[in-house]
Amino acid sequence: MTSAVLALDIGGTKLAAGLVAPDGRVRSFLVAPTPVGVRLVLEALFALGRRAATQGGVDLPDVDAVGIACGGPLDAARGVLLCPPHLPGWRDVPVARLAEEAFGVPAVLDNDGTAAAAAEHRFGAGVGTRQMVYLTLSTGVGGGVVVDGRVYRGATGNGAELGHVVVDWRGRSCRGCGGRGCLEAYVSGTSIAERARESLEPASTLAAVGSFTAADVAAHAAAGDGFAGRVWRRTTEALGTGLTSIVNMLEPELVVLGGGVTRAGEALIGPARQAVRMAAMTPGGRAVRIERAALGDRVGVVGAAAVALRSPVGKGLA
Ligand SMILES: [Zn+2]
Structure with a gap:
């Protein structure tokens, strides 16, 4: 067998x-x-x-x-x-x-966030760590937490909803939970494209793209479009703010970032890492590693x- x-x-x-x-x-x-x-x-x-x-x-x-x-x-x-x-x-x-x-x-x-955290911890970027956070930036934003080498589930298996950490309590409404100002409302692929559409400037190179996605916003920002650059900066600021709260709360050794939005690579993770270094408390903020997931779409x-x-x-x- x-x-x-x-x-x-x-x-x-x-x-x-x-x-x-x-x-x-x-x-x-x-x-x-x-x-x-x-x-x-x-x-x-x-x-x-x-x-x-x-x-x-x-x-x-x-x-x-x-x-x-x-x-x-x-x-x-x-x-x-x-x-x-x-x-x-x-x-x-x-x-x-x-x-x-x-x-x-x-x-x-x-829960898929919990499962993904278990996967990265056991077989991916988090092998060998004891305290790890996983965050997936996709259509929505999901998360999972490993504490003392074990996946944390909460009372009924619905804990670690890290996408709903609030980064602006008067902020955008969140489709995932009905609340306001959640991380997901700024850094999910859906929200990045939505924020760009809402304030699209005619002079932006994005205006020539019919129905653009978060990947288009990232690409146009990287190519030097000022408007796309501002939308992208707000994305990395929101991610840095959310991660700072998460790092202050849990003091993980490692934060693993997965999901389609992370295809932007260091353009996303670099500024978020910098924000955590600057804003999270010592020593956790200095010591934490923030890296891309290893397992991709599997x-x-x-x-x-x-x-x-x-x-x-x-x-x-x-
Ligand atoms: Zn929410």
Whole structure:
């Protein structure tokens, strides 16, 4: 019998599935667009999972466990998705039980930020650290925290929502939580493009781009466009402010930044790192390393596998 975990990642725009070995090696990796509606999503997800198992060379009954990562809020202990804002119409869906019925294997559900933190800590940029923070800057902003070498979950598995650290209490409204001035409202890919659109200056080179994204804002800022540069500066200032609070609160050795927005590289991370050095308290602010994630677009499935391996359904493989 081969030892492997089937890992599933439910995103608002795409689904991913992979067969992952206990050492974190990804033996198969498949992605598909997320359809609309609970039934269609689960059908597509489970079909993708079956193909991932086959491509990974394992018959489903020989998979040790199924790990599922998804944005919250969720009830990790019961394996139920409560009402995730990125999946409209979903309410109290018992995803873990449905996966167990579909695959005939024990399944575990966890928050995608927590799962990604577990993945980077165990197999990625955070290997060897004891105190680590993970932040993903994507469509939204998610996070995870490792304390004393273990993933911190909060009372019900919904802790470490670092995207909703407030950086301006009178600031922009936040789509993710309904609050105001959250980090997510400034540094998610969606928010960066939205802020640029709201105040677009006709002289900006961005004005010639039809429907631009955060990546366009970063590229035009790097190319010297003044307007894009100001939007980008506000992005790095917000990130630096949020990270300063997080570093002051937790004194991590390492902050790992992942997600599509981090493709901007040092243009994003450099100024944020500088802000933390200047503003966070000593000695934590001086000592903390701030680095890019190592696992790229596979972090979701490696994370889903990492939480399954650590849970009782992982049969002690971790
Ligand atoms: Zn929020």
